[in-house]
Amino acid sequence: MMKRTVISAVLGLTILGGDVESAGVPADVRSGPLKDLNGYFPFDPPGSTEAWAKRSAALRLQTQVALGLHPMPEKTPLKAVIHGKVAGDGFTVEKVIFESFPGYYVTGSLYRPAVPVAGKAPAVLCPHGHWNNGRFLSESEADVATAIRTGAEKQADAGRSPLQARSIGLARMGCTVFFYDMIGYADSVQVSYELAHRFKQQRAEMNVAAGWGFFSPQAEGHLQSIMGLQTWNSIRALDFVEGLPEVDAARIGVTGASGGGTQTFVLAAIDARPAAIFPCVMVSTAMQGGCTCENASLLRIGTGNVELAGLFAPKPMGMTAANDWTKEMKTKGLPELQRLYGLLGKSENVMLHDRTEFPHNYNLPSRMAMYRWFEKHLKTPRPAPEEEGAFTYLTKEQLSVWNGEHPAPAAGDPEAERRVLRHWSEDASRQIGVKPSLVDEALPVLAGRSWSEAGVCRWEVGERVQRSGWLEMKGWIENTGHREAVAATFLYPDQWNGSVVVLLQDGDAGAEAVVKSGAAVCLPVLFSEPSPGTPARARHVEGDRDFAGYTHGYNDGVIKRRAHDVLSVVSFIRGHERKPTSIEVRAAESHVPEGALAVALIPRDVVGKAVFAETAFRFASVSDIRSPRLLPGALKYGDLPALLRRAAR
Numbered sequence: 001m002m003k004r005t006v007i008s009a010v011l012g013l014t015i016l017g018g019d020v021e022s023a024g025v026p027a028d029v030r031s032g033p034l035k036d037l038n039g040y041f042p043f044d045p046p047g048s049t050e051a052w053a054k055r056s057a058a059l060r061l062q063t064q065v066a067l068g069l070h071p072m073p074e075k076t077p078l079k080a081v082i083h084g085k086v087a088g089d090g091f092t093v094e095k096v097i098f099e100s101f102p103g104y105y106v107t108g109s110l111y112r113p114a115v116p117v118a119g120k121a122p123a124v125l126c127p128h129g130h131w132n133n134g135r136f137l138s139e140s141e142a143d144v145a146t147a148i149r150t151g152a153e154k155q156a157d158a159g160r161s162p163l164q165a166r167s168i169g170l171a172r173m174g175c176t177v178f179f180y181d182m183i184g185y186a187d188s189v190q191v192s193y194e195l196a197h198r199f200k201q202q203r204a205e206m207n208v209a210a211g212w213g214f215f216s217p218q219a220e221g222h223l224q225s226i227m228g229l230q231t232w233n234s235i236r237a238l239d240f241v242e243g244l245p246e247v248d249a250a251r252i253g254v255t256g257a258s259g260g261g262t263q264t265f266v267l268a269a270i271d272a273r274p275a276a277i278f279p280c281v282m283v284s285t286a287m288q289g290g291c292t293c294e295n296a297s298l299l300r301i302g303t304g305n306v307e308l309a310g311l312f313a314p315k316p317m318g319m320t321a322a323n324d325w326t327k328e329m330k331t332k333g334l335p336e337l338q339r340l341y342g343l344l345g346k347s348e349n350v351m352l353h354d355r356t357e358f359p360h361n362y363n364l365p366s367r368m369a370m371y372r373w374f375e376k377h378l379k380t381p382r383p384a385p386e387e388e389g390a391f392t393y394l395t396k397e398q399l400s401v402w403n404g405e406h407p408a409p410a411a412g413d414p415e416a417e418r419r420v421l422r423h424w425s426e427d428a429s430r431q432i433g434v435k436p437s438l439v440d441e442a443l444p445v446l447a448g449r450s451w452s453e454a455g456v457c458r459w460e461v462g463e464r465v466q467r468s469g470w471l472e473m474k475g476w477i478e479n480t481g482h483r484e485a486v487a488a489t490f491l492y493p494d495q496w497n498g499s500v501v502v503l504l505q506d507g508d509a510g511a512e513a514v515v516k517s518g519a520a521v522c523l524p525v526l527f528s529e530p531s532p533g534t535p536a537r538a539r540h541v542e543g544d545r546d547f548a549g550y551t552h553g554y555n556d557g558v559i560k561r562r563a564h565d566v567l568s569v570v571s572f573i574r575g576h577e578r579k580p581t582s583i584e585v586r587a588a589e590s591h592v593p594e595g596a597l598a599v600a601l602i603p604r605d606v607v608g609k610a611v612f613a614e615t616a617f618r619f620a621s622v623s624d625i626r627s628p629r630l631l632p633g634a635l636k637y638g639d640l641p642a643l644l645r646r647a648a649r
């Protein structure tokens with residue numbers, strides 16, 4: 001343990017205390033383990049409506065940016081096809097195909113009441129979760145028998161497909177119901193199930209500058225994910241139902257369980273159209289969604305599913321809990337959502353159907369709760385049933401949208417995948433070209449911090465040595481708000497001219513010349529990964545799946561953390577009692593990306609001058625998904641040149 005002197009200020013040299021024992025380097029939370037999707041994600045509702053208005057706007061933006069939907073892609077013609085009507089008892093079901101992006105097909109079943117309702121009808125979107133074969137689900141006889149024995153179901157056909165049961169139940173209540181396929185399920189074949197939900201290893205042929213695929217460093221650079229595409233498909237599904245002649249656009253509901261619950265609350269978070277939602281067995285402070293289709297870089301940094309679901313407040317949200325990761329929702333998550341809804345004056349609009357005696361499900365008791373929720377909040381033409389009516393299970397042959405007249409597109413088609421991603425990025429690039437402020441809006445999300453969030457910093461001195469002409473001080477800039485620490489050396493000239501030069505570089509080359517010119521010098525040592533690990537590869541969360549979203553969806557990457565350090569350094573200098581008259585940042589080539597990312601966020605009246613060394617580095621040259629320089633979103637928003645333009649002064 002070292003003896004050292006605590007002083008309040010590095011530049012002012014006011015000695016407050018005597019020698020004290022110290023534990024050493026200030027704590028830095030970033031030296032701890034990475035957070036992953038199995039972490040703890042509590043929600044702390046704000047104390048005022050103003051605070052929530054601000055927080056919810058920021059979180060909504062973060063969600064849109066993370067999902068690759070900022071800007072929202074241009075809505076191209078759906079070219080919807082509805083065909084092959086099958087009549088059931090009290091309902092009809094039709095086959096639907098539309099294009100969410102040109103040439104990319106969304107498929108599903110459209111359930112309608114057999115007898116059209118008088119006036120306009122409510123509509124309900126039914127995203128599904130990871131149930132085997134999704135829309136073609138057929139549970140085994142043994143599983144159906146168990147469901148009936150345990151009270152989860154009463155009828156065999158509903159047990160065979162609770163997904164069909166809910167669509168039919170809602171149609172019988174007078175709703176128009178669109179039950180659409182998740183990517184890679186049932187008739188959604190262009191991007192395969194294996195790729196979308198079981199991705200494990202990077203594909204060399206898809207890790208290329210032009211014509212990249214999902215999960216590649218390029219896709220991360222453009223914030224293109226399966227979750228983003230799935231959310232876009234849901235937005236287009238809203239467009240589709242909204243365009244149906246009988247649908248009342250003011251009465252649209254969304255409900256799904258598990259991964260379908262994720263889709264439900266994420267869609268509702270960023271699209272204003274749903275009027276009531278019912279996400280089942282998903283919203284909780286525990287596991288956040290295990291699949292690649294439920295994760296995206298940047299999405300859950302500083303937040304979690306409970307708060308994301310809260311973005312729908314104060315509109316009506318019913319949820320269910322079961323004996324899974326939602327089993328503690330009643331005491332962890334629900335009370336906080338109730339506080340938020342109470343704050344917004346709509347306590348009655350949030351509800352939990354807590355049935356933890358059942359395993360993970362969307363079973364009959366949950367459906368009955370959902371029917372009642374939508375009866376009340378969508379004002380369904382017919383009431384929720386006392387008993388869910390029987391129906392005859394519809395086979396894959398009856399439900400498949402593809403036939404001779406509407407042939408299926410190629411399955412697992414890398415060209416279709418490339419086409420989607422190319423269209424998506426070209427559209428974003430065109431919109432950003434027209435409106436560059438989109439970049440400025442997204443930058444704090446990319447960086448994980450804005451200037452106003454830089455944090456309050458203090459100096460913790462390590463050692464001081466008087467040199468000839470200046471004082472050399474080594475210590476740490478401790479960011480107390482963020483619980484981070486940056487090791488730094490300050491050179492403080494005996495005759496200080498009031499300016500401070502921050503040198504972002506390895507070593508102290510050139511520092512002496514600057515201090516001799518009369519400016520104070522700051523030499524920070526920016527964040528680097530704690531051992532183990534080689535400098536060339538950043539840490540990642542445990543697991544054998546090579547998807548950046550599992551790490552970058554919960555943690556700031558190395559390059560962001562280094563930029564945070566620059567913000568801390570400048571924030572400390574700016575806030576110092578000696579009030580420097582000017583702050584300049586100079587970055588050596590090795591430090592340009594993080595320096596530019598940070599300075600791009602700092603107002604010109606704080607850092608008045610910035611000098612960046614010439615560099616050939618571009619984020620586009622990052623070809624390893626585990627590179628410490630992987631910055632999700634960097635390519636979409638203009639790469640290093642866009643940062644340098646904003647950092648220039």
Ligand SMILES: [Zn+2]
Nearest residue numbers: 197291292293
């Ligand atoms: Zn999935």
